[in-house]
Amino acid sequence: MDFLPIYLDIRHKPCLVVGGGGVALRKIELLLRANADLTVIAPRFIPAIQEKLPPDRRLEKTFSVADLDGFFLVIAATDSRETNQTIARAAQSRGILVNTVDQPDACDFIMPAIVDRSPVLVAISSGGKAPVLARLLRARLESLIPANFGRLAELAGQFRHQVKQKITRPDLRRHFWERTLQGAGGELMLSGQEEAAQKYMTRALKDASENNIAMGYVALVGAGPGDPDLLTFRALRLLQEADVVVYDRLVTPAILNLIRRDAEKIYAGKARSRHTLPQEKINHLLARLAKEGKRVVRLKGGDPFIFGRGGEEIETLAEQGIPFLVVPGITAASGCAAYAGIPLTHRDYAQSCLFVTGHRKNDRPNLDWEKLIVPRQTLVIYMGMVGLEEICHALIAHGMSPEMPAALVQQGTTPEQKVIVGTVATLPGQAKDAHPPTLIIIGKVVTLRSKLEWFQGKTRE
């Protein structure tokens, strides 16, 4: 190790930055975030520095060695290598901690790249050898660590003392923390349910004994339309933590691949006419698994609250007091529209956009036709393939122009995506061989695809 990583408490301690440009600015911002008692010295300051510090903290002058007196820490960030070295030498001879930008050999300490989830802080350093590498690693960690991870530390902080008193054996204590922070307690806190998290922790602590099973949770997670890159960070994290994943037919293999290897996967199906597990059974299954202490992900295509019956599934959980959270996903309409190059709204063509289901009730599409035929509106039909012909006929019969542009997006956002473009009159005929899932988009916006098409998927014959 060339450097010992330590975290320095500089709150209200006199710190100095010498320099008035962009490099100095970045150091100033950091020191201010750490609540330093900060002074800057330079002959001139860029406006951004002037905004950051009051005039009595900005000394507009050329640096001289005597300026160092009384400082705890100094950063040499001028644009002159020589001046920086002079500052470093003078500081070191006075026992003041010094950092010299871009000169690791003239430093007592170096500044790491940081991932800030205060109070949790990750510092990454390449020992001054390859700052770009440290930054790349930082970018990876940024996407791995939930944005509000620091709140977990707050939750742990609130209970730390009580837990220590109640669970005296250190190994059991560690288990308790792992179970709760990686379980319902953590997920409730991360998803912004602070009160529920506190209640859960209080309860878990009350129940804590070697034999007790802590309650699990159910995360109702939107898997998006198919491309795994369209998952949210939270969805990915939950998939990698889950003990059990109950998934739908619409979830693509590429997404199932991201589930933690030893998690149990339960297919809950739902082909159109062949419900693999009846809804009622799914609702109870989720509740039972959570009660067994499992971290359960209920994974659904698209967004769970858009034609996904997500509401029904969590109603049962809510009634039984089981911790749950909902993670939105990119719904088929957004995903397919984006990947087909068809904006759903557009200043010239559509001011509104309507999502409807073409699912049939008593063998007929169950739609309010008047509301569908509105000028300057885009119509998106989910589950419309089976009733497509009937739907298009009815739209025309109720006054929509047969020339109205219409598109069908098959397996949108996946390598198998295929887009068929026509009009309401021609689409049913063109779409005869389409493979599910398919989404129908009707409206003038469809014409924009000729200009905006970008996604190609795998080349098809």
Ligand code: SAH
């Ligand atoms: N909750 C989902 C919709 C479930 S209903 C969501 O928000 O997207 C199922 C219907 O969604 C399918 O019949 C189809 O119309 C549409 N759909 C879902 N994924 C799709 C995809 N990748 N391509 C085209 N249509 C899709």
